[in-house]
Amino acid sequence: MVRSELANSGAAPKIPRPTTLRESVFEAILELIVNGSLSPGQHLAESELAELLGVSRQPVREALQMLSGEGWVDLRPGHGAFVHAPTVQEADQLLAVRALLETESARLAALNSDAAGVARLREVCARGLRALEADDIDTSVAANSELHALVTELSGNAVLAELASQVSRRVRWYHTPVARQRGRDSWEEHDQLINAIEARDEIRAAEIMRDHTEHTRSSYLEQRASEPVEPEEPAPAARRRRPRSLSAS
Amino acid sequence: MVRSELANSGAAPKIPRPTTLRESVFEAILELIVNGSLSPGQHLAESELAELLGVSRQPVREALQMLSGEGWVDLRPGHGAFVHAPTVQEADQLLAVRALLETESARLAALNSDAAGVARLREVCARGLRALEADDIDTSVAANSELHALVTELSGNAVLAELASQVSRRVRWYHTPVARQRGRDSWEEHDQLINAIEARDEIRAAEIMRDHTEHTRSSYLEQRASEPVEPEEPAPAARRRRPRSLSAS
């Protein structure tokens, strides 16, 4: 049992393990949804997606069901999949849940994190701030998500982190189009949050996170209130049956 | 547009709308898991389940993926599905998350509920207490779940209710085998909770719910600590490949 010195050659090239098709398809469709290629309420025909992505219907079906499980699409038996169309009320509720989960995460992170964790937080924070000053919105937004994800990870509660992650993704989808600004203040708050975590001040960490998430919540509601015009289809139901083509927008 | 007096004949016989197979299969497998016919770590071969349930592999696959989405089974690409084997740590984390969600639900319920809601709460509570006194454990446990579900519904936050529902089901699975007692105290606390909700006392409602869930959490940990013996397979990985048959236990 010499274990063949090949085993500890260290550098694992990580052969491009072709993950299952359904996961690739899942990611692909999710991307189409978040970047707006597929608009809310739109009917997703399995055949079209299959052809578009160059696979058979089966992986598409499975991907759609995964998406349904996370609330990205609605699956009506016998009718197929429709991109989920969030109501203002639902978005608000989701933001409330996110506030709850992230507040608890921050509290636990303040209790459990160590120096290494704080260092990682500071690194991400610095990166986000740099991107903000370079007007690199996408990188800044990404860093924002990463920071929040890191806080939940440092909470030490994997279940909580998993839930918060899912909720966060959806929040970002609802939120991204309306709140491009609110950058500077946000990163100020992040900095204070990290300070509180470093100081092991659970009360303050929770408080800052709650205020932080409530800020984004109210900014979202303001934005929505200021443009009450529905972007598409003022008609009651958005149920046009074949929206011409998928590559719209 | 007389709408044919057939429309309002009221009594909708609710034709046994044949729900999709995948949902039936989902329910069936879930039942097999919670009642212990399928033990944690066990490998679930699609073909066997398909044969056992008298359907093809396709609905089974889809059901397994739904189960995976809710954390009941683990899906390892290329290897198939395995009944999720919760660690003590994970169960504890899940209980913590449940405590968080339900506490918030109780707080919101105290803010939003009306007389009708309170009446429904009292009805369920009475039913549970009656079942308890009749030593009807199953009914009592069901009423308990129903009560908690009702509280989350009365919170007015559908997203929160949905999340709490999922978490609750898994908690019940982990929790049921170890905590059969703790009936009387539990319903006492329920009663107080309803009083607080009726009085619109959000602080107290949240407090009671937190204590309530923490009680079950600590009782769970005690129970687990008192029987540290792992029921099956003291070996590292529970990966026996074909456990003979599905109909075990």
Add this chain to the structure above:
DNA sequence: AAACTGTATACTGTAGGCAGTCGACAACAG
């Protein structure tokens, strides 16, 4: 005898195909 290699087996992942069902449009009756 121990370790490696080749082969067999079983299962998953994916594709293609068929029947059932739903919605829409057109023809028809009142």
Add this chain to the structure above:
DNA sequence: CTGTTGTCGACTGCCTACAGTATACAGTTT
């Protein structure tokens, strides 16, 4: 002209079949 019924088209849900892959066992070599 309005309301009803029949027919067409399209899509979903499910089944069957095939290819790829991981595991276990046996044979072979050192």
